[in-house]
Amino acid sequence: MKFTSALSSFSLVLLLTLTTSNALLTSIKEATIDEIQLAFKQNQLTSRQLVEYYISEINRLNPILNAVIEVNPDAIYQADRADYERARAKTRRGSMLGGLHGIPVLIKDTIGTKDKLNTSAGSFALLGSVVARDAGVVAKLRQGGAIILGKASLSEWAAFRSLNAPNGFSPRGGQGKNPYVLSADPCGSSSGSAISVAANLIAVSIGTETDGSILCPSHANSAVGIKPTVGLTSRAGVVPVSPRQDTIGPICRTVADAVHVLDAIAGFDEFDPATREASKYIPYGGYKQFLKANGLKGKRIGVVRNPFLSSVGEYERQAFESHVRILRQGGATVFDKLEISNIETISNATRSGEAVALLAEFKVSVNAYLKQLVVSPVRTLADVIAFNQKFSDSEMNDELGQEIFLAAEGTNGIGSLEKAAMANLEQLTKDGFQKLMWDHELDALVTHGPGISAVLAIGGFPGINVPAGYDEKGVPFGINFGGLKGTEQKLIQIAYGFEQLTKIRKPPTFIA
Known part of the structure; x- marks a missing residue:
């Protein structure tokens, strides 16, 4: 896809200015939200310049990475408006942005925007569809x-x-494509969101997760992902x-950036009844107050190895051992070699009942x-299935089928089978994750990689992935912290x- 608005000739001057005039900001690449805001405040950078820079990077790298589906044609206008608002705020005492x-x-x-952008779930079937309003999280961002720069790519239909x-x-x-090793798995489904921040096409992205779709791409692309x-x-x-099970969360390069975004998008929305109950978990003053360097001190953290370390190499095993030591050195009390009851069943969507529940829920929703x-x-879903068959040249090939769609279409609402499956998921959660957390009075469980995503998914629990290293081929891997509902503040302290203490993340290498 062809993108417009190339980087103008200010770029070299801009980057040199950022490098020499502010030690905190060596360049736009790798810059954090706080560093960008400082550059705004000191008149070293404008939103228009930042948008143009990101668009130029998308033009340069997206043909390789396929991380961005489309760029917002109104992004420059939005940037100019932000610059105007910032200039006005500087002349008005007490004005807050x-x-x-x-x-x-x-x-x-998959996240709706009421603008010139499509919301297509990566499918031609939804190309040209028009949403009634901005998605709740988009409204809060605006x-x-x-500035809504564009839409990130994904695994189709999540x-x-x-x-x-x-x-x-x-x-x-x-x-x-994974920007560290192009042949490596970028994971899904919020792959484009993670690829984009890893490759410095953007500092902030938003993903969605039903089961692993924020945590896994963050793990695979050396990013920080928060599954709320x-x-x-x-x-x-x-x-x-x-x-x-669905939830919406940030994917960024640092814990602090992800927390800034969480503060912006969390909260009540009249169009999502679930937010009324969950809003009670949001602490007064937001989540930024929990970004404490000594956040590990006094925390009770359980280490679960089985089965999450069983399929990884020695390099990753050694890294995990080192990370457990770091948790202790940071002041946490570590309960090692804990076991989640029935973890093999939970990790198998067919055996647990998760697959049965999801198929029916998907068709209805x-x-x-x-x-x-x-x-x-x-x-309807039946329309989408028919569209894929009619336009098989663009939507299907010998490998890409629609077996899940067909299975979901074959369901008939939430019947006795689905209710039994959901009840089983609740019992597995109570007997497994919840019991382990309560028995040991834990603040969090820690695992290598996103294997715990199924545990968190079926219970609606939060999790955070933090970059944890790179294997012998240069492929990233992460460490995951999970907790009970509403414990984001504890997870943020631990993750931060x-x-x-580690500061493991490094820029991508683009190894072919």
């Missing part, structure tokens, strides 16, 4: 002054269409999979989503404390 004011954001292509589709692939976006408690952020206006669109080529 949000922490994301003037900051560009990439949004996963209220905070953020990886809930085909059993054979590769992670990070969609017909509209192509195959997303279900309902802490609104799912309204987002192409759904399961209202019981996606049909409701399609029907409420102002304009759409498809109005770990990050500050």
Whole structure:
């Protein structure tokens, strides 16, 4: 796809200015939200310059990475407006701007935007559809002054269409590539969101997760991903999979940046009833107050090795051992070699009942989503299946089927089978993760990589991935911290404390 608005000749001057005039900001690349805001404040950078820089990087790298599906044609206008608002605020005493004011954001292509951008879930079936309003999280981003730069690529339909589709692939976006090792798995489904921040196409992105779709791409692309408690952020206006498990969260390069974004998007939304109950978890003053370098001190952390270390190499095993020592050195009390009851069953979506529940929930929720669109080529899941068959040249090939779609279409609402599956998931959660947390009075569980995602998914629990290293081939891997509902503040303290003691993340290498 061809992108407009190339970087103008100011770039070299701008980067030299950023390098020489402020020790905190060596360049736009790798810059944090706080560093960008400082550059704004000191008149070293404008939102327009930042947007133009990111667009130029997308033009340069996206043909390789396939991380961005489309750029917002109004992004420059939004940037100019942010610069104008910032200039006015400087002349008005007491005028306050949000922490994301003037900051560009990439949004996963399942998250609705009421603008010139498509919301297509990576599928040609939804190309040209028109949403009724901005998704809840997008509305909050706009209220905070953020610039919606464009839509990030993904695994089509949030990886809930085909059993054979590769992670990070969609017909509209192509195959997303891991910027560290291009042949490595970028994971999914929020692959483009993670690839984009890792490759410095953006500082801030938003992903969605039903089971692993924020945590796994963050793990694979050396990013920080926060999977919030279900309902802490609104799912309204987002192409759904399961209202019981879906959640929306940030993917950034640092814990602090991800927390800035969480503060901006968390909270009540009249269009998502789940936010009413979950909003009670949001602490007064927000989550930034928990960004403490000594955040590990006094925390009780359980270490679960089985089965998450069983399939990794010696290099990653040794790294995990080192990280457990760091948790202790940071002041945490570590309970090692804990076991989650029935973890083998939980990790198998068929055996646990998760697959049965998700299939029925998807059909019900996606049909409701399609029907409420102002304009759409498809109005039901059956329409989407028929579209894929009719336009098989663009939507299907010998490997890309729609087995999940067909299985979901074969369901008939939430019946006795689905209710039994959901009840089993609740019991597995109570007997497993919850019991372990309560028995040891833990603040968090820690695992290598995103293997714990199924545990967190079926219970609606929060989790944070932090970069943890790179294997012998240069492929990133992460460490995951998970907790009970509403414990984001504890997870943030732990994740930030770990990050500050290790500072493992490094820029991508683009190894072929």
